[in-house]
Amino acid sequence: MADDWRNGGFGLYIHWPFCEAKCPYCDFNSHVSKKIDQKQWLTAYLSELRRAASETPGRVLNTIFFGGGTPSLMDPETVSDVIDEARALWHPSNDMEITLEANPGSVEAGRFAAYRDAGVNRISMGVQALNDEDLRRLGRIHTVTEARAAFDIARACFDRVSFDLIYARQHQTPEAWRTELNEALSMAVDHLSLYQLTIEDGTAFGDRYAVGKLRGLPEDDSAADMYLITQDICEANGLPAYEVSNHARAGAESQHNLTYWRYGDYVGIGPGAHGRVTLNAQRYATETYLNPQRWLDAAERGNGEKDRTLLSYEDQANEYLMMGMRISEGLNIDRWETLSGRKLPKNTIDHLSEIKMIEHSNDRLRATADGRAVLNAVIRELLS
Template sequence: LCTQRASRRSCAAGRGQSLDENLGHPRGSKQPPAPGTRSAALYVHWPYCEKRCNYCNFNKYIPRTLDEGAMQKCLVKETTTLLKLRIPSEIDSVFFGGGTPSLASPHTVASVLETIAQTTHLPAKAEVTLEANPTSSQASRLTAFQGAGINRLSIGIQSLDNKELQLLGRTHSVSDALGTLEEARRVYPGRTSVDLMFGLPAQQVEPWLRQLQELLSLCDDHISLYQLTLERGTLLFAQVQQGTLPSPDPEAAAEMYQHGREILREAGFRQYEVSNFARNEALSTHNWTYWQGGQYIGVGPGAHGRFVPRGDGGSLREARIQTLEPDNWMKEVSMFGHGTRKRVSLSELELLEEVLALGLRTDTGITHQHWLQFEPQLSLWDVFGKAEEVRELQSQGLLLLDHRGLRCSWEGLAVLDTVLLRLLLQLQNAWENRPPPMLKVTESGAASQREDSR
């Protein structure tokens, strides 16, 4: 069972639409556009929370005092610096994550969005998402965030059982969650997503499935199902290690996931990614950029990015990480304009590994055309067409390689970790034995000799 850490039978069949027999979504379903080389997504990290949840090891902090004006100024400054470094023609989507960004003021959100619009092009249709916790998302604030430019909300409901919420260390109740969901659907109709966790200690399959069914009767058009991962350094990890809580049952978690997928498919949801389900084309276009290997800019303490720093004369995509601790990050932004702590140029093989690992998380997988955008000399057929590993996975009904490209079947998505490990090894082997370097067209359009990145 592939877990998420920062990872159905459509009712359309009843409307006379044909189904992809392997994935269960309508043929011809609208797909988000493939990320372009001149566009990018932008992620903004708000690092503060009211309290740390018992399962969370994300980069978040509980402030004794908070100077939001200083944080806002630094977010604006770093956004400007990194946008000028990347020089995108436009920003396709913006995602405010955390932490708990719904604790920030709408004015802070508006300031960042205004900066993006002034520095590059932010289309009116661009998806702008805010993560929200029910306890920090009163009706008036949701409306104020909409006025600031937010047009999509992602609510961390996590459970519809108060005892489970207490186990997770959440600050909201089931009543809080359902009230926020109702209000969010009023303010953001068709653009409200909810998260539900499974695989908790002592959690039983049937009660969890009843939670999912209840949520289905109340939710909008996007649901994310996340399996609990016990992370070292969290309270839940310690409690399980000490024996005060039982270890999560992997068999029960696998059963929850499989039945949950089937329930959502029956309800008309398309599983467009391992943990994400949408109907009425309500896919997250921001996350789709990640899974399609698109470029994205990370702003804020601990944010990650993947982009080519063209404004700095760069030609290779870099993996970037901003300074983790907020006070240190703000000092660096004030001094240098940004708080980038680490930057590593990705080799061609490393980039292809990311394209493979992320693309296979989706139901469409990796098309031949998409792969050739990253590697024009070594096709999917060259890498996987004659591999015994691939033939075996195909015979097991877990993988498909055909005229459309490479993708997991419905069954394969449920065991992606196993499938992916074998494919990554095959990619590495094919790369080591590839033909001699040839002229390659770079992102800038100039022909250059491909360098050996081994």
């Protein structure tokens, strides 16, 4: 079990916490700052990389993911130096995937060629809507025209480009979503991340919703229809769901995110970044300081990590189940039972199979299309 992480691989997540503006639906650790000393941040990132590598020597690094925030506001030189250091500290895989999240603004798009030259080989773009009125409601500072232009620039620089869309937005109907999704699929995209709008506490939308000022949200049945429309249209266009909210042509799946869902190890660096790292045959959950300045100060002192929690084998088994059931390939039953030290509950498996929520064949357990639509309930049953 000391090598269980190898089933999912080894990745590196770098969190850049800054944005030009804070979107009202966003509950990520993102901040607006007028002045950012990129050299200081680079020094902190490099220090944390070296600390993490000293604990995980000799590993093959499969993926790097720059998330945020808005990493496309990072200087290309900063990105390049982080990539070069990671390559020097670990053994880069021959087909290492290096993803950078980007917004479709003109500043970020103008840097795409420089990011490519730095080593980035995949862009994940936060488009969110192909409707200017809805972009305004979502607090986005780009237009549809700018998003399309940025996508074209990205496509010219990178073989792999994904973008995000949010559905079940205010005043959106299932038919309007159908039209918008077909428009997105016409853009020669090979990966789409399609998320239902959720109202999170602590966000501007959450505050408005609490006082009854967030009007026009679709009813549950309408939102459920949009989910089903998403599955049908993407499947028909050759981008089936390989994860609950992610659709891709064969071979275009996000390898970094699959590291999470296959329950591999990953180092998390930057404010609020989480990680899962196996050290001396024990697996730990890691967490860094959330506040950017506090993380920066701690990293400069030699350790930006806030907490390190030892995970029991039962904890690991439960996390593996919760992650593995999200993907279409499902989870390996033998692996789960080795981690947990027990068998999956036969009565529950039989019941969920009978009502066609899961498929149980050979050494795999996976959710059906119907099961993924109510996945939280299926997972609760399996963990009960």
